[in-house]
Amino acid sequence: MSTIAAISTGQAAGGIGIVRISGENAVPVADRIFESVSGVKLEKLKGYRAAFGKVKSEKGFIDEAVALVFRAPKSYTGEDVVEISCHGGLLVTKQVLRAALSNGAEAAAPGEFTKRAFLNGKIDLTRAEAVMDIIGAKSEQSEQAAFQTLEGSLFNKINKISLFLKGLAASLAAWVDYPDEEIDDISDEELLEKIESADGELRELIAGFDTGRIVTQGVETAIIGRPNVGKSTLMNMLSGYEKSIVTSVAGTTRDIVEESVSLGGIILHLADTAGLHETDDTVEKIGVDRTKKRTQRATLILAVFDSSEQLNEEDEKIFELCRGKNAVAVINKTDLEPKLNAEIINNNFKNVVYISAKNNSGIKELEQSVEKLLGTEGFDTSSAMLNNERQLACCKQAQESLAQAAEGLRAGITRDAINVNIDVAIEALDTLTGEKATESVVNEIFSRFCVGK
Ligand code: GDP
Numbered sequence: 024m025s026t027i028a029a030i031s032t033g034q035a036a037g038g039i040g041i042v043r044i045s046g047e048n049a050v051p052v053a054d055r056i057f058e059s060v061s062g063v064k065l066e067k068l069k070g071y072r073a074a075f076g077k078v079k080s081e082k083g084f085i086d087e088a089v090a091l092v093f094r095a096p097k098s099y100t101g102e103d104v105v106e107i108s109c110h111g112g113l114l115v116t117k118q119v120l121r122a123a124l125s126n127g128a129e130a131a132a133p134g135e136f137t138k139r140a141f142l143n144g145k146i147d148l149t150r151a152e153a154v155m156d157i158i159g160a161k162s163e164q165s166e167q168a169a170f171q172t173l174e175g176s177l178f179n180k181i182n183k184i185s186l187f188l189k190g191l192a193a194s195l196a197a198w199v200d201y202p203d204e205e206i207d208d209i210s211d212e213e214l215l216e217k218i219e220s221a222d223g224e225l226r227e228l229i230a231g232f233d234t235g236r237i238v239t240q241g242v243e244t245a246i247i248g249r250p251n252v253g254k255s256t257l258m259n260m261l262s263g264y265e266k267s268i269v270t271s272v273a274g275t276t277r278d279i280v281e282e283s284v285s286l287g288g289i290i291l292h293l294a295d296t297a298g299l300h301e302t303d304d305t306v307e308k309i310g311v312d313r314t315k316k317r318t319q320r321a322t323l324i325l326a327v328f329d330s331s332e333q334l335n336e337e338d339e340k341i342f343e344l345c346r347g348k349n350a351v352a353v354i355n356k357t358d359l360e361p362k363l364n365a366e367i368i369n370n371n372f373k374n375v376v377y378i379s380a381k382n383n384s385g386i387k388e389l390e391q392s393v394e395k396l397l398g399t400e401g402f403d404t405s406s407a408m409l410n411n412e413r414q415l416a417c418c419k420q421a422q423e424s425l426a427q428a429a430e431g432l433r434a435g436i437t438r439d440a441i442n443v444n445i446d447v448a449i450e451a452l453d454t455l456t457g458e459k460a461t462e463s464v465v466n467e468i469f470s471r472f473c474v475g476k
Contacts, residue, residue, distance in 0.1 A: 024046055024047070024102070024139070025046055025129050026044065026045065026046030026047060026048040026049055026052055026127060026128045026129065027044070027045055027046055027128060027129050027130070027131035027132075027135055027136070027139075028042060028043065028044040028045075028052070028120060028123040028124060028128035028129070028130065028131060029042070029043060029120065029130065029131035029135075029136070029474050029475040030042055030043075030116045030117070030120050030474075030475050031043040031106070031136075031475040031476065032111060032116070032475070034113065035113070036111060036112055036113060037111035038110070038111050039108050039109070039110065039111045040108070040109055040110065040111035040112065040115065040116035040119075041106050041107065041108050041109075041116075042106070042107045042109070042116060042119045042120050042123060043104065043105075043106050043107075043131075043136060043475065044104065044105045044106075044107070044123055044128055045098070045099075045100045045102050045103070045104045045131075045136055045139065046102050046103065046128070047102065047103065048103075048127055048128075049102065049103040049104055049105045049128075050065050050066055050092065050103055050105060051066065051127065052105075052123055052126050052127045052128045053065050053090055053092075053105035053107065053123070054066055055126040055127070056078055056079055056080070056107075056119070056122040056123055056126050057074075057076055057077070057078055057079075057088065057090050057105075057107065058076050058077050058079060059074035059075065059076035059090070060074075060075050060076050060077075061074065061075075061076075065090055065092055065105060068092045069092070069094060070092060070093050070094030070097050070098070071091075071092070071093065071097075072091075072092050073089050073090065073091045073092070074089070074090050074092075075087075075088075075089050076088065076089075076090065078107060078109060078118075078119050078122060079122065080118060080121065080122040080125070081125070085109075085115060085118045085119060085122065086109040086110055086115050086118075086119065087109070087110075088107050088108055088109040088119070089107075089108045090105055090106070090107050090108075091105065091106045091107075091108065092104075092105055093105070093106075096143065096145070099136060099137075099140055099145070100136050100137075100139040100140050100143060100145070101139065101140055101143030101144065101145045102139060102143065107119055107123075131474060131475065132469075132474070133469065133470060133471075133472045133473055133474050133476075134155075134468075134469035134470065134471070134472025134473070134474075134476055135469070136475070136476060137151050137154055137155075137469065137472060137476055138151075138465070138469040138472075141457060141465070141469075147178050147456045147457045147458070148455070148456055148457030148460060148465075148468065149172055149175075149177045149178045149181070149410070149414065149455070149456055149457075150172065150173050150175065150178060151457070151468065151469070152172070152410060152411060152413075152414075152468065153169045153170070153172035153173035153410070154173065154472075154476065155471065155472055155476070156168070156169035156172065156410060157169040157170060157173060158473070158476065160239075161241075161283075161290070162239070162241065162285065162290050164238045164239055164288060164290075164404055165238075165239035165240065167404040167405070168235065168238070168239045168404040168408060168410065169239075169410070171404060171405050171406075171407075171408075172407075172408070172410055176405070176406065176407040176408075177407045177408065177409070177410070177414070178456055179407070180224070180228070180407035181407075181418075181452050181455055181456050182452075182456060182458075184221050184224055184225065184421075184452060185449055185452040185453060185456070185458075187217070187221060188221060188425075188445055188448055188449050188452070189449055191214070191217055191218075191445060192442055192445045192446060192449065194209060195209075195214075195438055195439075195441065195442045195445070196442060198438065211432060214432060214441075215429060215432050215433070218425050218428050218429045218432065218445070219425075219429055221425055221448075222422055222425040222426055222429060225418055225421055225422035225425065226422055228407065228408070228409055228418055229409070229415065229418055229419060229422060231408055231409070232408070232409045232415050234397070234398050234399055234402055235402070235408040235409065235410070237289065237322070237397050237399055238288065238289065238399050238402050238404065239404075239410075240290070241283060241289065241290030241291060241292050242289060242290070242291060242292065242322045242323050242397065243292050243320060243321045243322050243323070244291040244292060244293050244321055244322070244323045244324070244325060245293075245317045245318045245320075245321035245323075245324050245325070246258055246293060246324075246325045246327060247318055247324060247325070247326055247327070247341055247344065247345075248326060248327030248328060248329075248338075248341060248353075249335070249337035249338060249341070251329065252327045252328055252329040252355055252356075253327055253329065253355040253356060253380045253381070254327050256355075256380040256381055257325070257327060257353065257355065257378070257380040258282065258284075258293055259380075260380045260383055260386065261284040261286060261291070261293065261386075262282050262284045262293070263284075286386075286389065286390050286393055287390035287391075287393075287394060288394070288399065288402075289393060289394065289397065289399055291323065291393075315344070318344050318348075321348075322349060322397075323349050323350075323351075323393065323396070323397065324344070324345055324348050324349065324350040324351070325350075325351055325353050325389075326341050326344075326345050326350050326351065326352050326353065326372070327353045327354075327355050328341075328352060328353070328354050328355065328363060328368065329355060329356050329363065330354045330355060330356050330357050330359065330361050330362070330363045330377070331356045331359035331360060331361065331362055331363070332362055332363065333362050333363060333364065334363055334364060334367055334368075342371045342372075345371070345372065349396050349397065350372060350374070351372070351374040351375070351376055351389070351392050351393060351396060352368050352371070352372035352374065352375045352376070353376050353378055353389065354368065354375065354376065354377045354378070355378055355379065355380050356379060356380075356381070357377045357378060357379045357384070357385070358379040358381060358382050358384075374392045374395070374396055376388045376389045376392045413455075413464075413468070414455055417451045417452065417454050417455035418451070418452075418455060420447070420448075420451040421447075421448040421449075421451035421452045421455075422448075424444045424445070424447040424448040424451065425444065425445070425448050427444045428441045428444035428445055428448070431444065
């Protein structure tokens with residue numbers, strides 16, 4: 024394989040910038056552009072050794088740098104690697120890269136270092152995907168979940184099921200191929216039990232997918248309510264700073280203001296919305312239509328009511344919008360004299376929370392209510408979880424094949440037919456981990472990576 028190079032640090036000025044070179048000729052390429060202060064060639068260095076020196080191009084020295092040598096197979100890619108840490112300017116890192124490219128390295132494609140790590144057997148596909156997830160993580164939960172996957176939580180689980188099924192398939196095949204031989208027969212009950220246990224484990228993973236997505240990616244949330252109930256104030260309370268304009272003139276929040284806030288363990292992608300009242304004002308009307316669309320799209324609705332006023336027709340329209348949705352009735356302004364008929368709210372919502380957005384009270388109750396509603400209470404990011412649609416699709420395919428096998432067994436179909444189902448399940452699981460993934464699947468995955476990773 025060719026020797027590749029790329030800037031591995033972010034495309035912004037920083038203290039240090041790293042140019043990574045990987046491949047058979049990584050060390051000779053680095054030696055051509057790097058002169059150590061001690062005069063020792065990198066070629067002489069063992070793995071995990073560093074040298075301080077200067078980087079040069081054909082025009083002269085560019086920068087001071089540290090060259091860190093990794094020797095195959097003990098490197099990220101499994102190949103010889105040199106990482107040159109220079110100063111983190113945009114121009115200087117580009118110049119160092121250019122020097123490497125004019126001295127025998129080729130420009131790395133997006134994700135090519137990680138792809139090589141995969142092709143060299145350093146990591147499986149779930150771990151490769153976790154690398155991207157760690158880089159892209161925007162919350163502690165998503166970082167933790169990605170880290171656990173990088174540590175092998177998903178791979179270990181899937182691989183265990185795959186090995187279990189392979190053992191089962193092997194004994195079934197022997198029984199089918201040599202029916203006259205004295206092979207320990209496995210009873211139908213035993214076979215069914217084994218298939219069902221693998222099926223159950225896969226079902227559990229699939230069932231946790233949506234909750235996992237909510238915990239790691241956050242949830243689209245709409246705050247709705249008639250004008251002046253305190254939607255903007257609630258949003259400000261959640262986000263901790265003034266984002267939308269709070270005023271006591273009805274209908275001032277005309278547009279949708281987007282914001283992501285953390286409510287306990289969950290990221291809410293919030294949209295503050297124009298008041299949901301009928302209006303002739305055309306500008307406001309656009310906002311109102313958007314609110315309805317937004318409500319339809321949202322996974323979670325916080326429906327705000329004013330406890331200091333009686334419910335009216337506009338509030339009843341909110342009941343309608345919330346029907347059949349994940350909605351929490353948030354009764355605001357509890358610091359004022361109560362006038363609202365709570366019974367009507369209780370008849371329309373399963374989840375009701377009392378707050379005073381102005382006084383910052385009731386947030387803990389809101390958090391607990393949302394967690395209960397979304398099923399994220401006690402979600403454990405350290406256990407194996409499916410992290411993306413690709414992994415989910417593979418897992419579903421495997422699970423469905425096992426369900427078919429179990430059904431076939433109960434209906435008394437032949438064992439070789441059951442073995443076909445088991446083989447399909449094994450293949451789907453091996454595609455998930457990458458043990459058997461096709462070139463196009465692999466290329467698809469790594470094309471989504473950034474250059475330098
Ligand atoms: P929106 O139209 O629903 O977004 O309502 P706003 O957030 O703009 O609030 C309308 C008015 O209600 C403002 O004067 C707020 O200061 C006031 N308000 C909001 N929350 C509370 C609360 O918890 N208690 C009291 N007393 N006033 C509040």
